[in-house]
Amino acid sequence: MIEFRGVSKTYPGSARPVVKDLSFEVLDGEICVLVGPSGCGKTTSMRMINRLIEPSSGEILIDGEPNTAMSGTKLRRKIGYAIQQIGLFPHRSIADNIATVPQLLDWDKARIKGRVDELLELVGLDPGVYRDRYPAELSGGQQQRVGVARALAADPPIMLMDEPFGAVDPINRSRLQDEFLRIQEEIRKTIVFVTHDIDEAIKMGDRIAILKEGGVLAQYDTPEEILTNPTSDFVTSFVGADRILKRLSLTRVSEMELEPANGSGEGLPTLSDRLTVRDALSALMGAGVGRGVVEGEGGRRLLTMEAIEGLTRGARA
Amino acid sequence: MPSPGEPAKAGDTLGLLQDLQPKLLDWGWIGENFGDEILPALIGHVYLSFVSVGIALVISLPTGVLVSRYRKAYPPVTFFTGILFSIPSLALFAFLVTVPGIGIGPTAVIIALVAYSLLVLIRNVVAGMDSVPEETKDAARGMGLTARQILFGVELPLALPVIVAGVRIATVTIIGIATIGAYIRGGGLGELIFLGISRNFPTRVIVGAVLATLLAVIADLLLLALERYLRPWARTRRA
Numbered sequence: 185m186i187e188f189r190g191v192s193k194t195y196p197g198s199a200r201p202v203v204k205d206l207s208f209e210v211l212d213g214e215i216c217v218l219v220g221p222s223g224c225g226k227t228t229s230m231r232m233i234n235r236l237i238e239p240s241s242g243e244i245l246i247d248g249e250p251n252t253a254m255s256g257t258k259l260r261r262k263i264g265y266a267i268q269q270i271g272l273f274p275h276r277s278i279a280d281n282i283a284t285v286p287q288l289l290d291w292d293k294a295r296i297k298g299r300v301d302e303l304l305e306l307v308g309l310d311p312g313v314y315r316d317r318y319p320a321e322l323s324g325g326q327q328q329r330v331g332v333a334r335a336l337a338a339d340p341p342i343m344l345m346d347e348p349f350g351a352v353d354p355i356n357r358s359r360l361q362d363e364f365l366r367i368q369e370e371i372r373k374t375i376v377f378v379t380h381d382i383d384e385a386i387k388m389g390d391r392i393a394i395l396k397e398g399g400v401l402a403q404y405d406t407p408e409e410i411l412t413n414p415t416s417d418f419v420t421s422f423v424g425a426d427r428i429l430k431r432l433s434l435t436r437v438s439e440m441e442l443e444p445a446n447g448s449g450e451g452l453p454t455l456s457d458r459l460t461v462r463d464a465l466s467a468l469m470g471a472g473v474g475r476g477v478v479e480g481e482g483g484r485r486l487l488t489m490e491a492i493e494g495l496t497r498g499a500r501a
Numbered sequence: 502m503p504s505p506g507e508p509a510k511a512g513d514t515l516g517l518l519q520d521l522q523p524k525l526l527d528w529g530w531i532g533e534n535f536g537d538e539i540l541p542a543l544i545g546h547v548y549l550s551f552v553s554v555g556i557a558l559v560i561s562l563p564t565g566v567l568v569s570r571y572r573k574a575y576p577p578v579t580f581f582t583g584i585l586f587s588i589p590s591l592a593l594f595a596f597l598v599t600v601p602g603i604g605i606g607p608t609a610v611i612i613a614l615v616a617y618s619l620l621v622l623i624r625n626v627v628a629g630m631d632s633v634p635e636e637t638k639d640a641a642r643g644m645g646l647t648a649r650q651i652l653f654g655v656e657l658p659l660a661l662p663v664i665v666a667g668v669r670i671a672t673v674t675i676i677g678i679a680t681i682g683a684y685i686r687g688g689g690l691g692e693l694i695f696l697g698i699s700r701n702f703p704t705r706v707i708v709g710a711v712l713a714t715l716l717a718v719i720a721d722l723l724l725l726a727l728e729r730y731l732r733p734w735a736r737t738r739r740a
């Protein structure tokens with residue numbers, strides 16, 4: 185567990201704090217997304233966890249211990265960190281870049297090699313092709329994936345990821361996000377994830393911390409709560425006018441309670457129950473009819489506009 | 502009349518004419534004196550240059566690294582080494598031989614050559630350190646590398662090509678200036694040149710000058726190759 189306790193940061197020579205009295209907890213095995221406009225102190229907050237930046241006041245506890253209990257370098261070897269600017273070592277091969285922390289921890293060669301290939305596969309880069317290349321021979325998005333692999337290398341229990349998919353194209357980003365969520369199901373790391381993209385925050389976060397200008401925490405909640413009950417105008421406008429639709433993208437059709445389509449489904453469009461409700465809604469509207477048949481493990485069931493509206497009840501602005 | 506390189510036969514008009522206008526290149530002399538005079542001068546020159554650059558590097562590397570960290574020290578360091586660099590070489594040699602404990606000989610030459618290299622070398626060490634991308638160092642720190650590991654594992658390897666570029670300039674400069682060192686008995690190819698001038702025997706002068714130039718060119722090319730070799734990551738590769 186990572187616990188911010190009244191953490192503030194004022195950079196030397198600056199009058200105003202960039203992070204102000206931040207208090208929240210990141211639970212074990214959860215992804216906590218820090219989101220907010222540019223310059224609101226996301227990176228600063230994240231870097232105080234592994235003490236690349238020391239807070240001006242307040243403290244950060246990791247598993248109940250102040251993060252100042254051990255040396256900064258020792259702490260950082262236990263926390264995977266993918267920095268915003270990627271920062272691969274230009275003079276080392278992709279394999280050596282990924283192997284940085286395992287080498288520091290004196291893993292044996294065979295184990296390191298196995299781990300490197302495993303991680304390259306994981307981030308969707310063919311080890312045979314990319315292992316021995318230098319960073320300059322990769323595209324920005326590929327470099328970023330190597331950065332994520334490098335942060336994961338020594339299997340740290342805590343990961344800090346600063347806009348880790350920012351340079352990846354939308355299709356690959358979506359694929360990486362899915363892949364990452366799938367892996368997270370298994371490895372259950374405690375992850376602090378920075379983005380300025382609210383959609384990414386909603387998709388990735390178990391909990392979202394919305395920061396506003398001046399590093400003030402505007403709201404800290406689950407994506408559902410933030411979309412359903414934004415507590416301030418700032419959050420409302422930050423999540424966007426389409427928050428009801430966003431809310432629908434959090435639920436899959438398979439999770440809805442629907443009536444069986446006993447014969448009434450003739451001539452209606454057929455949808456997979458793996459779709460998000462938002463995508464299903466889009467499909468229904470595209471088909472020009474208010475209803476459709478969902479196919480999946482629950483058999484053939486009837487999806488109606490009314491059922492979808494039922495989901496958004498309580499989330500009306 | 503200047504004394505000729507080879508004794509002229511008295512009374513021989515042709516020989517006398519040759520004395521006044523000596524042959525530019527006497528291949529015979531080169532062949533006869535290669536082992537005794539030319540080769541030792543060449544080796545002496547390599548030694549002077551090599552030792553000087555080596556010592557200068559030993560001073561410049563830590564100085565450059567420190568100065569790149571404590572930026573305030575950079576202007577005074579460049580000022581001081583800049584002054585050293587601007588002293589005319591002959592004047593510096595002449596001064597050094599008067600210093601007790603140094604006197605005439607290679608030591609004075611080496612001290613002067615080291616003094617001349619410092620500016621270029623320190624500047625390039627600092628430029629090399631500055632060329633290391635901020636985010637690379639940041640990522641290194643973020644993964645828990647110590648300051649020492651970052652210096653030796655990240656900063657110096659990345660700075661090395663720029664440092665070697667500085668070594669190239671310093672080496673070529675030093676090989677040139679080292680010839681003047683013969684004036685205070687430093688040895689090296691300058692001895693051939695000075696002796697050739699004083700005895701009016703152009704072959705010596707030409708051999709000395711050509712070898713010094715060749716040496717500089719070869720050293721430059723070798724260091725260029727080293728520079729390339731140290732930067733394999735900059736080579737583009739087609740998959």
Ligand SMILES: Nc1ncnc2c1ncn2[C@@H]1O[C@H](COP(=O)(O)OP(=O)(O)OP(=O)(O)O)[C@@H](O)[C@H]1O
Pocket residue numbers: 195196198202221222223224225226227228229268380
């Ligand atoms: N080393 C520093 N010294 C002084 N001010 C800084 C420093 N680093 C960041 N700042 C300032 O602190 C504020 C917050 O910066 P930070 O990098 O934490 O923002 P961010 O939320 O990560 O922004 P972005 O989304 O653009 O990455 C900014 O106004 C920035 O200019």
Ligand SMILES: [Mg+2]
Pocket residue numbers: 226227228268346
């Ligand atoms: Mg940032």
